[in-house]
Amino acid sequence: xxxxxxxxxxxxxxxxxxxxxxxxxxxxxxxxxxxxxxxxxxxxxxxxxxxxxxxxxxxxxxxxxxxxxxxxxxxxxxxxxxxxxxxxxxxxxxxxxxxxxxxxxxxxxxxxxxxxx
Numbered sequence: 001x002x003x004x005x006x007x008x009x010x011x012x013x014x015x016x017x018x019x020x021x022x023x024x025x026x027x028x029x030x031x032x033x034x035x036x037x038x039x040x041x042x043x044x045x046x047x048x049x050x051x052x053x054x055x056x057x058x059x060x061x062x063x064x065x066x067x068x069x070x071x072x073x074x075x076x077x078x079x080x081x082x083x084x085x086x087x088x089x090x091x092x093x094x095x096x097x098x099x100x101x102x103x104x105x106x107x108x109x110x111x112x113x114x115x116x117x
Contacts, residue, residue, distance in 0.1 A: 004050075004069075005100035006076075006093055013072060014049040015065065017114055023053045040064050043071035054114065061113040065104075069097070 004013040018026070026042060027033035041064035042051040050068040052061050059067075077089035098105065107113045 002104065004097065004104060007096040007100060010076065010093065010096070011048050013069075014047070015052065016049060017052045017054050017061070020053055020055065023051060026051055041068045043068040043075070045072075045075050052113070060111060062108045062111055065108070065113060 001017075002015040004015060006013065023039055023042070024033060026044070027039040030042065030044065032042070033039060038053075038057055040053045040056040040059060043049075044051065050065065050072065052064050052068070056064060073090045073093050076093055077086040080086045080089055104113075107115070
């Protein structure tokens with residue numbers, strides 16, 4: 001488990017690397033599971049958590065984490081009605097992510113996400 005710090009204005013995001021079985025169960029519980037598709041990552045807003053499957057088949061853990069963080073940033077910015085304000089909010093959250101998480105940035109660059117979490 002790893003926590004992504006987004007500064008004092010946002011709750012930290014919990015990152016969990018889980019087995020395929022746990023991922024499939026979570027996806028079914030959330031109503032996003034399909035037998036034709038492999039769910040490799042999930043952003044769960046109610047938990048403020050990102051789930052990553054421990055052995056992805058289609059993408060790297062680093063790519064999946066970034067993909068799920070985009071969903072997180074979208075949710076955080078959705079309170080703004082204006083597109084420009086949404087973009088400003090996403091830029092602010094991205095800046096905070098980069099500033100407060102040097103270890104995860106290094107893990108993304110070195111493709112060692114599963115080892116560092």
